[in-house]
Every structure is written in structure tokens, then in C-alpha cells.
Amino acid sequence: MENEKDDKGAPDIDVVSHMSDTSVPHDQTHRKLKGRHIQLIGIGGTIGTALFVQIGTSLTQGGPGSLFLAFTIWSTFILAINNCLSEMVTWIPISSPFIRFADNFVDPALGFCAGINFFMFEAALVPFEVVAFNLVIQFWTDRIPIAVVITVVLLCYAFLNVFAVAGYGESEFWLAFGKVVLAIGLMCFTFITMVGGNPLHDTYGFRNWDPSKVPGAPFAENIRTGSLGRFLGFLTCLIQASFTIAGPDYVSMTAGEAELPRRTLPRAFHSVYYRLTTFFVLGSLCVGLVVPYSDPALLRALSDVKPGAGSSPYVIAMQRMQIPVLPHIVNALILTSIFSAGNGYVYCASRTLFGLALQEKVPKIFARCSRNGVPIYSVAFTLVFALLSFLQVSNGSAVVLKWLVNLVTATQLLNYAIISFTYLRFYYALKAQGIPRERLPHRSFWQPFCGYYAFTGTFIMAFVGGWTVFLPGKWDTPTFLFSYFMLALAPVLFIFWKFFQKTTFRRAEDVTFFEKEREAVDMYEDTHVQKPPSNAFEKIADLLFA
Template structure:
């Protein structure tokens, strides 16, 4: 059990000097007092504002926005898809508000994992950290496999083993040497995602008003029930209004697993330059990205192609490689536009590479945060001279070797099962963040600390905390609801949907019993006093 941090001794006179931002700032903390329960954070603040901004975009936009979103369209229709994505964006915005206030004031490595430890219970910090690490690490081999699939849009002649080796080496080079290389790579890769997102929205507008080789002014034709049967709300599983509701629910479930973003901004907090100036703008930008990319994107998908289009249904059922299953590519083929599908596939390929790169970074930093809090072996806190947690990155890449299971057809099925087991982990992570903020908010109020004194004060609090918690925890349980419908019970599907919902509480109970941790008291809760003093001293050096 971690002991609460007490007050820190004054800084010795020899410490009151000009401090080199890159090498000496964090050593200040060693002179400010130490807590034997926690290791010292040796990462470096090398991520610039433009890196943070684009990491936010890169974490928000994934291939699901361009390809897998077609599956939701076929189940619920354009109206349900647009409504579901709009509604779920409000929940992600609420999570964003919770994170932005805490992370801006206390910009430490693996923030929301360590917040759960300090603001709720060390047992929650442990299970939340393991949950997020497993989630991120499991997605790395999945994205490597996806990269190979997208590549097959052009050719299947490249050996799968060669593709896997290329990606593993690339991720190693970008993550092992210095965080600035990760930041630069994500800057350009995320820029490509943004170009693709804006491009397909522009494509939709131009073509719907007649700017296409067929000069077809199709407008909102695919929303018209007199032209497309059942539009804009399609029936799913059942008929009538119940079927339309189930179609909407299917779209909402897809939105809950598709839309992300604020957690990726938060993970960069411990390595961000001038975090209290740069992080608020990155978090604030999440709102505009949600509105532009996901709300407009879900609207555009339902405009360019009907939900019951035979080519779309065939592409999804037969798992056409790469962008071949994208509603946008299918619309381009319908409109006889020959070059754009290849451009879309190229940008989707870069998006897949970027996703895998982000997962390596986030998984390694999550493990690093667990080690800092004493919940993983202490050797994981070792960093290179450039501030890279070398053993954390190494273990993450070892897990990525699971991507070689793709070389065997039977093993590939096992890999997909493993990925499916963690599909609820993201929602559980958001629920943990929201609950942690509620405790943070109450502790500030109990200890008489005005939120007006914080570097960044989010709006509609604590409503956003409760709203996000209820929404995310509810959707975690709703995600596999179809197995409970008559005639649809399936044991593997049940386990895939609910395994982590059962594992996470067991992890909490295990840590709680083994270490007899105590629920943090609102009256005595510590707000990372040492770490905040370090950040304030760092900010002082920037103004000298």
C-alpha cells in the first residue's frame, strides 16, 4: 500500500540555478524529497505543441472511420449511423473534459493510470493499468496484420513474414531512440489521416452536387425511403420499430468502439514541452475533431452509398482487402472515378501504420506508469539517455511478435480471438477515467481548492464525469447483447464480449486483498505534490 505524500522540504540553495530543460529539470525532484513507494520519472519533455496536436488527431482517427464504418451502415442505415455517432461523440467529449482538467494540472507519465491509484485506490490503478496495457499491446499485432491486408489491395505477392519484419523494425526504430522521433513520425502520419478525412468529406460534397464523371446530382437520395427501402433507418435482426431500434443500437455499439482520442493526448503528457500551455489547446481541439471527422464522416458515408448496396454487402461479407470494403471506394467505383481508390488505400495504409506506432507508444508508457507506481517490476523504470523506457518498449515489441501467428491459418484465428477478448477494454478505461475525475472533483471541493486556480478548468462539471461514467459502463455491458437474443446464444461470442468485464474486477480484488490497499480519503488525498512542483519549476526555466 502506498503511503500518502507529505510536504516537501525547501529547495537547497545550490538547486536554485538555471536548469537545463532537457537534462536537469527532472533531477530537481530528487532534491525535493522522495517517496520510496514510487520510482523516479526519467522521461524527457521532447514533444512539441505541433506533435501533441497531431497525436490528438492521429489517436482520434482510425481506419474504422473509412472502412469498417460500412458495417454499421448496413445494419442501421444512414439515419441510425449519423444519430449514433453524434450521440457517442458527446460521451467522448465528456471523457475529454474529465481528462483535460486533471492532466493539465498534473501532466505526468501514464496519467490516468496513476490518477486511479492516487485519487481512488491503488487496486484500481493496478487493474486499470493492466487493462489498458493489454488492450494497447493486443492491438499492435492486429494492426500489423491489417497492414498486410490493406497492402493486398494492390498485390499479394509480398511475403507476409517480410511485411511483419518491416513493421516491427520500423516501430523499433521510431520508439527506441528518442520520443522526438515518435512525435515526428506521428505528426506526418496523422497529417495524412487528417488529409484523408477532409478529402472524403470534400469528395462527398462535390460528387453529391454533380461533380462526378456521370454528372449525377444524387444529393440525399440514399436517405429517401421512396428510393431506398427502409431508409434512413434500417431494420436489423427484427422487423418494424424494434428492428430499427436494434439497427440504431448496432451503430451505437460500433461508434463506442470506433471513436477515441483524448486518452492518446493524455498519454503524451509526461513528455510534452510546456504542457500547461500546449495540452489545453490539444484537448480543446478534440471537440472540433469529433464534430468534423466523426459526425460529418458518419453523415457522408450514408450519402455516398445506400445501406443495402449489393457491392457494399458483398465487400463486407467477403472481406475485400484494404479499402476495397470502404463505402467511399465503392462509391468511387460506382461513379467511375479510377484513381481516387488507390489514393484512399495509400492513406488508409499510412493510417494503419500510424495506429500500430501509437499502440507501441501507449502500451510502453502504460507499463512504465505501472512500474513508477510499484505495480510492475522496478527494472521497467529504466530509461535511456534520451528518456525512452527501454525495457517497456522492448516487452511491447516482444508481444507484437504474436503477429507472426498470421503465417498459420489456424493461429490467425487464435490471434483474432485474443483481440476480440479486449474489445470492452476501451470502454472500461473510459469508465475508470470518469470515475477517477469524480473523486478528483470531490477531493478538491473537500480540501477547499478552488477549480478556478487550476491551469485549465473544463466546463459542465461534475455533470460530464457522471454522464461519461454511466454511458461508458453501460455500453461495456450492452456490447454483446445479441448473444442473449432467442436463438443467438454462442459461448465464444459471449466470452469475447464479456471476458475483460469479468477479469478487471478480479484484478482489483487480487491487488486489494494481497496488499490490503485503502480507499483514498477525500480529506487527505495527495495531488502529486512532488510532480507538480517539478512541472512548476520546469515552467519557470522556460520563462527565464
């Protein structure tokens, strides 16, 4: 792109010529992600099989009322985290921002801990989606060898992520757009059929919430009876929500490659309020409307691990209403949804590793980029980590999915707790140094309350995820290890780096705010010439996601 600048304020360069200089890692990524790319990456990285298929498990354990309430409540925590990130990232739009913020605003040891934790989270989600992709394929046929499916998917991820970042952004935009179509389509399906627009002309409305029609609804008992059982049902749904709902962290990971970040990032963060909340809150409501939580077909599909969309509450509802074509369409869209999510996780994991290399917390080779500004070695290492997908060759897909869900839920919650704590240090550092928040390009509301609220909720929930293993007769060693492995590893990482590097806790008065990086962004935005849309499709997309 003519006259385009990278995030150091210099024109795009052949970064390969700089690979000989290995003394100091350089941020060689290019700012080519448009606002529409960033918004769809934020959506695409969060909407996957958990929202359309796996959510059925929580429905059976907590009922429609608990599911809807849990998703609504957890959305408030995600919005609080969004407030924390948006204020920091829009002012300091750098690569791997919240990891480097933890380093700069709190302690370099926390930055190391946060970076490894977030990399583990994103990297573990790649095999999770690959395993789910194979399950969805089996909705149509089980004749394709598992190893072939895994290999092809990982090669596709490598192909998309090794291209120039603009090419990645464009591919992810259209893949994520399919998720939006699917989510909105299922909401429309729910509304149309609940008012009688189905082959059976059954106006079911809120029947599945009615305890006189569905005993135990809308708040189902789980494991125990009575009020305790209903609370445990709600807790199960809350754990599902904490795994399923995300968004602001994916937006923030694009900061170092965002075109005109101070203009595009506030819009992208603002979209989290109404887009992701709509998808997840209304999505959880719709799931509880289309089928009863005690539906025998749903329970049988989950216990038998029916492949693909076969265990989705929506597909079961479609089959009951004798709608023959829609299940295949839903399965196809879920397939693209899963592929898109995995593609986004490769991007975020590789950029996390890249950010750690910039701070010399991992080998400097991971900071090297290709001519197109892609951290090629970071992408390669992420894909090597994704070979965990082959675990399903010798173990059942359902078992592997359960292990990976337990692992990533704990790491995600720990990551959110670190982000919230980092924001509080940022907030009080500004105050201590007499820097008014009015000077920031974007100020979030209800601060510092949001920081405290998000930190308290995510920190507590991080320890709740594997609670079932402590019940009498429910002990399961793999579940315990995958649920609490990162919670045990995080303090070890922190202590190791603190003693190894002899780091010190940042005093609020001594915190710096990436002055050189902010000046480079200012220079870039002052001189950048934005390229207009090249065709009608880009023009329409830019208008829709402005």
C-alpha cells in the same frame, strides 16, 4: 536541447548512469513533445481503418440515419471524458496520468486494475492494426507472405519508438497529418460528387437517405423487424462508434513528455472538441451519403472480406462513378493511416507499462530508460505482445480482426468508466479540502455532470458489446470470451491487489494531489528555454497546430 529540463526540473541527464540504482524507479522521460506533436498524436491514435473501412459494416446493419445518430451521440460521451481528463491532467501533467490518478484519488487497487486494463487495450490494438495493414497491402497484391509483412511493420515500430521521443513525435506528426488529409479529402469528395461533380454527372445528394429511393432508409432494421429491428440497428452502430471514437486518453498519455505542459495540453484537449468530433460525426454522415446501406457491391465486399480499401464505402462509390485513380490513392493513405495508428498504440502501451513500473506495480525493469529518455524495456515488451499478429497466419484475417475488436471495445469502455469515476473522486476531494477549482490552470465546463454522464454511458455500454451472442442460435464462444474477458478480469485484478497489498479506499479528506510532481513542473516551466522552429516547415506546422 540547451537548458532543457526533464519533468523533475533537472537538466537532461544520461539516465543510463542511474540504472544501477534500482531501489526506486525514476521518471526519466524527457519533455520534448511540442503542442503540434501532441495534437496530432491525439488525432493519429484514433483515426484508422475503423473510420474508413470497417464503418461500412455498421452502415449495412443500421442504415445512414442510425450511423450518424450513433456517432453524434457517442461523441458527447467522449467530450465529457475529455472534460474530465483535461482538468486533472493540465494541473498534474505526469507520465501515465489517469492510471496514477486512479491510484491516488480512489484506491491503489483501482490504479493497478486501470493500468493493466489500459495496457491490454493499447497492446491489443497493435496487432489489430498490423492485421489490417496486411489486408490493405492485399488490395494490390497477395504475393507478399503474411509473416514478412508482420515482421517488417513491427521492426518499423521498434525503430520509431526506440528513437528519442522528439524523433517519435516528429514521425507521428507527419504520419497523422496524412490521416487528416485523407479524412478531409473524403469529406470533400463526398460533397463534390453529391452535387454532381463526378464522371456520371449524378447529383445524388441525400438520395440514399430517402426511403422512397432506398427501402428501409435511413433507419435500417437489423436481426428483427419493425421498431425493435431499427433499435437493434442503432445499437449496432452505437457499439461501432464506441470502438471508433476516442482521443482524450491519447492526449493525456503525452503529459509526462509534453514541452510546457500547462500551455500546450489545454490547447490539445480543446482541439478534441472540434477536430475529432468533426472527423467522426461528419465522417459518419459522409459514409451514409456516398452509398446506400443495402448496396449489393458493399454487402458482397464485406461478406467476401475484400482486401484493403476494397470494402470501403468510399472506394465502392468511386468505382461506381467510374473514377479510376482515386481508389489507389485512398488505399495508400489508409495504409499510412493504419501504420500511424499502430505506431501510436506502441507509444501509449509502453508508457502505460512505464507508469505501472514507476508505481512498482510491475517489475521495476520496465521503468528503466535509455539515454534518450525512452522506456526501452516497456517498448520491447509491447512489441512482444504485438506478436499476436501472427495469429492470422493460421486463422483468417477477418476472424482475428473480429476477436481483437471485441476485446479492445470492452477494455476501452472500461477504461473510460474508470477515468470518469476517478474524476468524480478528484472533484469531491478538491471540494472536501477547500481547494477552489478557480486555482486550477484549466477548468472544464458542466462539472460534475460530465463525470456522471460519462461514467453511466461507458459503464453500461461495456456490457452491451457482445449482446448478439445471447440471441437464439447466435452463440459464439470466441466472441463471448473476447467481449467479456476484461470485464471478468478487471474485478479479479482489483481484488487481488487490494488483498495482496492491503490497500485502502482514499477518503476525500486524505487525498493528495502530487505536490512534488507539480512543484517540479512549476520549476521546469519557470526555467525552460523554448527552442524556436529549426526550419520553415516546423514554423508553419507550429502555427497551424498552435
